[in-house]
Amino acid sequence: MKKYSAMVKDGKRVVIIRDQDYPNKAAFIHDLRANGYKVNPKKVKPSGVFDYICDHTDCNPWDWDLKKVPEESIAAQEDEVEETTKEADTMTRRIKFAHITMQGGLEAVLSTVELEPGLYETMLASPDFDTEYAQLRSTNEGTAISDFNFLRKKFHVEPLTGKYDDLAKDLEAAAAYGLEVAANVEDGGTCNMDAVALDLRGWRRDKVEQAAKAAGVGCFVWSLYGHKRYVFTVRSGGQANRRTAAAEAMREALKLSGYDAGMYYQMD
Numbered sequence: 001m002k003k004y005s006a007m008v009k010d011g012k013r014v015v016i017i018r019d020q021d022y023p024n025k026a027a028f029i030h031d032l033r034a035n036g037y038k039v040n041p042k043k044v045k046p047s048g049v050f051d052y053i054c055d056h057t058d059c060n061p062w063d064w065d066l067k068k069v070p071e072e073s074i075a076a077q078e079d080e081v082e083e084t085t086k087e088a089d090t091m092t093r094r095i096k097f098a099h100i101t102m103q104g105g106l107e108a109v110l111s112t113v114e115l116e117p118g119l120y121e122t123m124l125a126s127p128d129f130d131t132e133y134a135q136l137r138s139t140n141e142g143t144a145i146s147d148f149n150f151l152r153k154k155f156h157v158e159p160l161t162g163k164y165d166d167l168a169k170d171l172e173a174a175a176a177y178g179l180e181v182a183a184n185v186e187d188g189g190t191c192n193m194d195a196v197a198l199d200l201r202g203w204r205r206d207k208v209e210q211a212a213k214a215a216g217v218g219c220f221v222w223s224l225y226g227h228k229r230y231v232f233t234v235r236s237g238g239q240a241n242r243r244t245a246a247a248e249a250m251r252e253a254l255k256l257s258g259y260d261a262g263m264y265y266q267m268d
Helices: 025-034 047-056 061-065 075-091 141-155 162-182 205-215 241-256
Strands: 002-010 013-022 044-046 093-101 107-116 119-125 132-138 195-198 218-224 227-233 261-264
Touching: 002 025, 002 047, 013 025, 013 047, 025 044, 025 107, 044 047, 093 141, 107 141, 119 141, 132 141, 162 205, 162 241, 195 241, 205 218, 205 227, 227 261, 241 261
Parallel strands: none
Antiparallel strands: 002 013, 002 044, 093 107, 107 119, 119 132, 195 227, 195 261, 218 227
16 A cells, blocks of 8 residues: 545645555545546645645646656655656556647647556546546546547537638628627617628538637528528627628628628518
8 A cells, every 4th residue: 555645626625635545546546536526637646746746846737747756855755756656657558648629729638548457537628637628437448549539529629721710810800890880870770680691612611610600700501592601690789770780891891801792681
């Protein structure tokens, strides 16, 4: 048995649990999570290493990468720290790891590790592991790799490039112009759902929708006489003439940017 310590979260509270006897790090982590704590494995250490980090560093994210107490520490403790550190290192075997970008440009890391023989964990978390977005556990490596691929497909968003990146920027600028114009219009007349519509034949729908989201505008597909157009909506602060003015100003701005832009008119 070895002594382990951990810094964990209980809701929004940070809790430090010290000097617990366990056969290995994985068993300690398992019990912590079974008791409802949110655990970052980097902050679970042999007690000697944990105490050194708490007593001699600012506990920055990189400080938790420490594997053993530095040479200048008390020589009498060094052998024990090295032994427990070696054991801790062998207890977590990395299977897969990747940096991904989530919706909204949020950076995250995705990793699959073997905590102990027959126990695998796949975790999606912030780069400093302070925030955990998803966690899956399995009992064999094949399933663990499938979990990794599943989370990557579900959460990873490829950055916009080329014409899709241009579209996002042009939509954002057009929306800003439309709102500026609408602010000077009295909101009388018929309530409507008017919006600008673009002919983007041959463009990928998922990327167009991603560009719209990045620009902060709504998006849906409208079919007219067999032709598909993308309709982009904005919140204009009005529901009648002001909404129409915003949409028509967006159309003019997007035409100037080179798009085949028209209008979608609908009474509410």
